[in-house]
Amino acid sequence: LAKTTQPISMDSYEGQEVNITCSHNNIATNDYITWYQQFPSQGPRFIIQGYKTKVTNEVASLFIPADRKSSTLSLPRVSLSDTAVYYCLVGDIGAAGNKLTFGGGTRVLVKP
């Protein structure tokens, strides 16, 4: 499984864009990049998943360069409610069990 490295924490302010970069130098050909969000006292929640280039949904955008050795989760115009831990996961979507392997995540604190 590809190991991921992401910042431990980030601070931001309401209305700003937050970009969290995750490094995954050993990503394999079959691996997808998936991001989860976790609020205090709740289980993680799927945000977005991608393989290459750019993916956008109603919550976030995911930018993946051509070499796929890193990815950046972009949260536009954050609000206080976006304060959470964000996890970058890399894995083979087709593998049996698709065991999601979480790292330490990035704690994002949005300030007023």
Add this chain to the structure above:
Amino acid sequence: GAGVSQSPRYKVAKRGQDVALRCDPISGHVSLFWYQQALGQGPEFLTYFQNEAQLDKSGLPSDRFFAERPEGSVSTLKIQRTQQEDSAVYLCASSRREGTPEAFFGQGTRLTVV
């Protein structure tokens, strides 16, 4: 409710006591996972079921941990002779099918062993 339901939400156990944690996955979801999350850390994989079959239990920390899903729906994680190091949040997740990245997590059961 349409989400994954876990019970109890909180459990305090005396060291040496056996505990059973329940997970009701989303109806029809084939895959079910258990994770353990220590304070301030990311969730760590414990075990995986596809329907009633336990296909991966590589993350179970010791033989005191046992999980089952006898009818392919509700699952129970049992911890025998609890120890203080078992204190953590235990998360259950389910997904529609094998190979999908979107797993739906419950709120977890916070286990405190005293």
